[in-house]
Amino acid sequence: MSQTSPTTAENIADSPGLGAPAQPTPAFSPLYQQIKGLILQSLQAGEWKPGEAIPSEMELAARFRVSQGTVRKAIDELAAENLVVRRQGKGTFVATHSEQHVQYRFLRLMPDSGDLDSEGPAQRNILECKRVRAPADVARALALRSGDAVLQVRRVLSFGGVPTILEDLWLPGQSFKGLTATQMAQYQGPTYAMFEVDFGVRMVRAVENIRAITPDAAQCELLQVPAGMPLLSVERVAYTYNDIPMELRRGLYRTDSHHYRNELN
Amino acid sequence: MSQTSPTTAENIADSPGLGAPAQPTPAFSPLYQQIKGLILQSLQAGEWKPGEAIPSEMELAARFRVSQGTVRKAIDELAAENLVVRRQGKGTFVATHSEQHVQYRFLRLMPDSGDLDSEGPAQRNILECKRVRAPADVARALALRSGDAVLQVRRVLSFGGVPTILEDLWLPGQSFKGLTATQMAQYQGPTYAMFEVDFGVRMVRAVENIRAITPDAAQCELLQVPAGMPLLSVERVAYTYNDIPMELRRGLYRTDSHHYRNELN
DNA sequence: CAGTGGTCTAGACCACACT
DNA sequence: GTGTGGTCTAGACCACTGC
Numbered sequence: 001m002s003q004t005s006p007t008t009a010e011n012i013a014d015s016p017g018l019g020a021p022a023q024p025t026p027a028f029s030p031l032y033q034q035i036k037g038l039i040l041q042s043l044q045a046g047e048w049k050p051g052e053a054i055p056s057e058m059e060l061a062a063r064f065r066v067s068q069g070t071v072r073k074a075i076d077e078l079a080a081e082n083l084v085v086r087r088q089g090k091g092t093f094v095a096t097h098s099e100q101h102v103q104y105r106f107l108r109l110m111p112d113s114g115d116l117d118s119e120g121p122a123q124r125n126i127l128e129c130k131r132v133r134a135p136a137d138v139a140r141a142l143a144l145r146s147g148d149a150v151l152q153v154r155r156v157l158s159f160g161g162v163p164t165i166l167e168d169l170w171l172p173g174q175s176f177k178g179l180t181a182t183q184m185a186q187y188q189g190p191t192y193a194m195f196e197v198d199f200g201v202r203m204v205r206a207v208e209n210i211r212a213i214t215p216d217a218a219q220c221e222l223l224q225v226p227a228g229m230p231l232l233s234v235e236r237v238a239y240t241y242n243d244i245p246m247e248l249r250r251g252l253y254r255t256d257s258h259h260y261r262n263e264l265n
Numbered sequence: 266m267s268q269t270s271p272t273t274a275e276n277i278a279d280s281p282g283l284g285a286p287a288q289p290t291p292a293f294s295p296l297y298q299q300i301k302g303l304i305l306q307s308l309q310a311g312e313w314k315p316g317e318a319i320p321s322e323m324e325l326a327a328r329f330r331v332s333q334g335t336v337r338k339a340i341d342e343l344a345a346e347n348l349v350v351r352r353q354g355k356g357t358f359v360a361t362h363s364e365q366h367v368q369y370r371f372l373r374l375m376p377d378s379g380d381l382d383s384e385g386p387a388q389r390n391i392l393e394c395k396r397v398r399a400p401a402d403v404a405r406a407l408a409l410r411s412g413d414a415v416l417q418v419r420r421v422l423s424f425g426g427v428p429t430i431l432e433d434l435w436l437p438g439q440s441f442k443g444l445t446a447t448q449m450a451q452y453q454g455p456t457y458a459m460f461e462v463d464f465g466v467r468m469v470r471a472v473e474n475i476r477a478i479t480p481d482a483a484q485c486e487l488l489q490v491p492a493g494m495p496l497l498s499v500e501r502v503a504y505t506y507n508d509i510p511m512e513l514r515r516g517l518y519r520t521d522s523h524h525y526r527n528e529l530n
Numbered sequence: 531c532a533g534t535g536g537t538c539t540a541g542a543c544c545a546c547a548c549t
Numbered sequence: 550g551t552g553t554g555g556t557c558t559a560g561a562c563c564a565c566t567g568c
Contacts, residue, residue: 030537056553067539072554080345082530088554089546106529206529211520212477212495230477230495236529255476262527264371264471264501265347295556321534332558337535353535354565 035064036074043083043094044241050096050196054084057092083204083241097192097203105192106206106236109165109253110261119159127222128154129181131173138170141237141248149173153184156222163223164258167251175201175246192238201246206238210260219252232260300329301339308348308359309506315361315461319349322357348469348506362457362468370457371471371501374430374518375526384424392487393419394446396438403435406502406513414438418449421487428488429523432516440466440511457503466511471503475525484517497525 029037039060048054057075061068075092078084085093097105104116111119132152139146150170157165171179176199187194195201213233220227232253240246253260294302304325313319322340326333340357343349350358362370369381376384397417404411415435422430436444441464452459460466478498485492497518505511518525 032537053553058553069540070538073537075554086554087547089548089552091553108527108529208527208529210475210497210525210527212497212518213520214493214495228479228493230479232475232477232497253477255478260475262373262473262475264373264473297556323534334559335557338556340535351535352566354533354567356534 031066032070032073032077035060035066035071036077038064039074039078040083040241043078046200048094050094050202051098053091053093081204095202095204097190097196103190105190106203106208106238108208108260108262109258111159111258116159123158123161124185125156125158125163126153126181126185127156128152129179129184134170138248142170142172142245144172151176151179153179153181155184159258162254162257163225164254165251166219166222167249170248172246175199195247201240203238203246204241206236209235213252215252223252223254225254229254229256231255234260296331297335297338297342300325300331300336301342303329304339304343305348305506311465313359315359315467316363318356318358346469360467360469362455362461368455370455370468371473371503373473373525373527374523376424376523381424388423388426389450390421390423390428391418391446391450392421393417394444394449399435403513407435407437407510409437416441416444418444418446420449424523427519427522428490429519430516431484431487432514435513437511440464460512466505468503468511469506471501474500478517480517488517488519490519494519494521496520499525 039054042048042054054060055063057068057071060071060075064071075084075086079086079092082095085095087093107116110116116122130152131149133147134142134144134150136146138144138150139148142150144150150173153169153171155167155169156163157167176195179199183194183198184191187198192203195203211233212230214228215223215225215231217227219225219231220229223231225231232251232255234249234251234253236247236249236251237245238247238249304319307313307319319325320328322333322336325336325340329336340349340351344351344357347360350360352358372381375381381387395417396414398412399407399409399415401411403409403415404413407415409415415438418434418436420432420434421428422432441460444464448459448463449456452463457468460468476498477495479493480488480490480496482492484490484496485494488496490496497516497520499514499516499518501512501514501516502510503512503514
């Protein structure tokens with residue numbers, strides 16, 4: 001394929017036999033972007049599970065009838081977005097939360113000295129896990145209808161025995177059928193890893209809105225914190241593939257011995 | 266150069282005649298990394314000023330005796346780090362804060378609806394601008410010795426007439442000789458742009474530590490906020506090329522009508 | 531039109547991991 | 550050794566900008 005058609009509005013033929021609904025490709029985009037899109041579809045469709053290797057660059061090049069370099073550029077972007085991890089000599093793997101290397105994928109809280117791992121594993125205390133009808137704000141964040149079933153989990157995270165985070169999670173009832181408090185409590189490793197393994201839901205990005213607030217009496221009690229101590233309110237929406245919101249999380253962080261760290265580039 | 270020496274520990278000859286102290290290149294790295302390093306040196310040395318175009322990929326390839334593709338990969342990384350901006354058909358330009366496209370380069374505060382620009386230009390009220398001897402904590406953050414001269418600026422930023430941010434800036438006295446309150450007040454556009462234009466200091470990245478705090482009486486007064494309202498404490502260290510810290514900034518943000526927004530990938 | 535960055539290819543070789 | 554990702558090259562053509 002020596003630079004034949006690609007520049008004008010034609011796109012790669014939808015790979016047949018995959019059962020994908022062949023959604024119409026809107027406009028022109030570079031070949032490697034189209035390849036990226038196709039690989040993305042396979043990731044979403046679960047053709048390769050988190051932690052598994054995807055086909056080699058040569059195989060993909062053959063499948064899509066393009067050169068290896070083009071596939072490479074597509075995978076480069078997927079790797080830059082943390083959807084995929086390259087390992088020299090071994091292959092390219094679907095990213096997963098189930099690896100201790102990336103313990104706290106989205107948690108930006110750090111002890112004032114050292115890092116979270118130096119404080120040992122977090123203790124998770126599940127206070128509640130119930131099925132409720134989504135309030136308006138929760139429904140809006142999760143792109144549901146008000147009143148739809150959602151699971152609500154309330155828990156306290158402690159580091160080194162000190163209660164540090166109080167958070168509520170809301171999850172679409174549809175996707176998280178059967179989630180129980182014991183399941184939340186007993187699973188070893190990141191909560192997002194459990195979502196992958198038990199529910200096939202993989203979070204790929206998140207957005208946080210942060211404020212300073214004064215906790216109410218109940219919140220102070222749960223965090224064993226004196227009344228009036230200001231806390232960090234962190235509202236996070238986490239998304240799966242395709243920008244579908246799959247979790248709303250409202251956390252209160254103690255910031256007297258920890259801080260929220262953000263690196264700006 | 267058909268793949269001759271590059272893989273073993275040899276590195277590119279230091280480009281002669283540039284006056285650079287030819288600091289010894291430590292170990293092996295891919296060719297494109299070495300090229301990236303050389304371009305970086307030129308950026309640091311000020312061979313091309315912010316906003317200016319750097320030589321074309323072909324020119325750089327000729328200068329460094331490598332292929333255009335190798336230069337391209339080097340520039341790709343520099344662009345990913347926001348040190349350089351590519352513009353198709355025009356060239357590659359040294360990144361600058363002096364463009365309204367990137368108004369608030371490091372400020373993550375957003376109004377609860379809309380964005381900062383929708384609130385019109387921020388009003389800056391300079392309260393103080395004085396030369397002081399660096400306290401221990403400031404000195405540590407700026408990699409100075411305790412007692413070294415630093416400039417301290419205190420100001421209030423208002424959006425739509427509402428005081429929203431109270432912040433103190435500390436700058437190394439050495440690099441910011443002659444900075445005055447009127448200069449801070451009169452300059453149109455981003456403060457970081459003024460640093461570039463007037464002092465030749467370009468900030469390329471920053472790290473922020475965030476906490477919830479209760480302001481003292483003086484702070485409440487300055488922000489015209491009731492006593493006891495919790496505020497976001499944002500401590501930022503901004504770095505120039507080579508990871509040299511050049512600014513410490515301690516800000517207090519109102520988060521009753523705004524929030525700190527962070528996107529996690 | 532010429533010059534710039536952007537895309538695509540094809541082939542070579544290197545570094546690494548496994549067997 | 551074989552297979553994987555990683556680097557490097559050389560050459561072609563496309564898309565955008567400005568003269």
